[in-house]
Amino acid sequence: MQRLGNFKLPQFFNFPPFFTLQPVKETREKQVQVWKQLLLDYCRSQKIFVIGLEEDFPLFSNPVIENFEKYFNEKLCDGLLGSLSHEAREVFLSALISEGHAEWMDKDHRKCLMLWFRLQEWADYILNFVKDNGLQDGVMTIEEMRSGTETHGTADTLHATFSIIQELAGIDRGLLLRVLRLLEQKGKATIFKGTSADDDGVKFSV
C-alpha cells in the first residue's frame, strides 16, 4: 500500500480516472465521497488546516500514476496526468464546504480552511477539555492551548485529556479564536486581551 509519510493512502488514489471529474451523476457522487473522506483524513492526520488550491498539495497529484505511464510509454506526459484539475479541486472542496467541513478563506476561492471537526464540534471538544481538567473558572492563554503541553488532571482522566490535547495541539490560531468566540457568545467563556498577542487569554465558566 502506498504511503504519504505516515499516512496510508486509499486504493483509489492509484486509479487514474479518480483524477478526472466523472460525467455520470452516480459515479461522480461516489468519486466526490471518497475524495472528501481522503482530504479530511489526511488533513486531520497531518494537522493541515489550510489548503491552497494553486499550491502544491500532496493529494492533488499522484506521481505513481505518472511514473507508471512514463515507464510504459517512454515519453513525457502531460502535467495533468494523475493530478486534479483546478475545477476538480474546487468541486471536492465545495462538497466539504456544503457539509460545514471546510470554508473558503477568500473571495477568489484560493485558500480553504479545513474543518474535520465542524466549528460546533471543536467548541464541544474544548468544553470537554475544560471539564476534564477542572479548568472551570480557570484562565489559560491562547498559546497555552495551542501548545498542547497542558497536563492538568488526575491519572484517570489523563488518557482522555491527552487525546484532546493532541487534537488541540497546533490548531490554527484564527480557528481557535473563532471557536472561543462561539463559546463566548454562549456565555461559556470570556476572552480578554493581553499586553501582546501571545498573552491573549481565555476564562472558562462552564
Added chain:
Amino acid sequence: MRRRPGIAGLKSAAAARDQYRLVGENVARIRADVMKEQLETFRTQLEDFARKHKNDIRKNPTFRSQFHEMCAKVGVDPLASNKGFWAELLGIGDFYYELGVQIVDICLSTRSHNGGLINLQELCSLLCQRRKVAREAVTEDDCLRAISKLKVLGSGFEVISVGKKKLVRSVPTELNKDHNEILEVAQAQGYVTIEELEKRLSWSSGRAIDALETLLKEGLAMIDDGHRDGKRRYWFPCVASIFSAPGSDGFRSL
C-alpha cells in the same frame, strides 16, 4: 373365454378377473421392492462414502469439486434441498448458502466502484480474506456453484465470460456483444480509447462511442482525461488489475 349364461357364469368371470389382478399386483410389488432395495443400497453406499470422506469434502476444495462431479453423474444434487440427508450429513448446503450470502455482500459493497461487475478472481480473493477465520479454502469452482444457486432468487446474479476472464454480474444490466468485446480489449491495460476500439475491432467511431456511453451510464466505466494527446481513456474497474491485487481493502470502508 366363452361366456356362459347364468349367474354362475358371471361369478366365475369376476373370480378370474380378481385372480389376474392379484397376480399383477404381486409382480408389481416385487419389482418395486427390488427397486427400493437397489435404491437403498445405492443410498447407503453414497452415504457411507460421504460419511467416510466428510472431512475431505469439507476441507479439500479439489475433492469437493470431484464429489460434485460424481453426484452430477448419478443425478443427485446435494444442494437441491437443505432438508435432505446431505445437508444433515455434510452441512454442505449451509456451506454454499453461507458462501452465497457472502458473495452477495461483497458484490453489493463493491458495486459503487465497479458498477456491479466484478472479476471472479477478485471476488474469490475477497471471499477468502473475509473467511479467514473459517480456515476452509474456497475455490472459484465453489464460487460458481454458490452463484448458480443464487440464480434461483432471480436477483440477476450471473457469470459471464469475457476473453479469458470470468466476471460476475450482480446488476440486471444486459451486456450486449459490443460491450463484451470492449471489456475484452480493456483487459490488457484496464482501459480503452475510442481509437483503440476502431483499430482493434474495426468499428466506426459512432459505434464505439455509443457502446462506451452506455457502459459509462451504467457505472461500469470511468473516464480519464489527463493526457496530452487529448484521447479520453475509458477505465473499467472490473477488469483493472489495480483493484484485484491481493490484500486490496481500498473500498472496504465505503
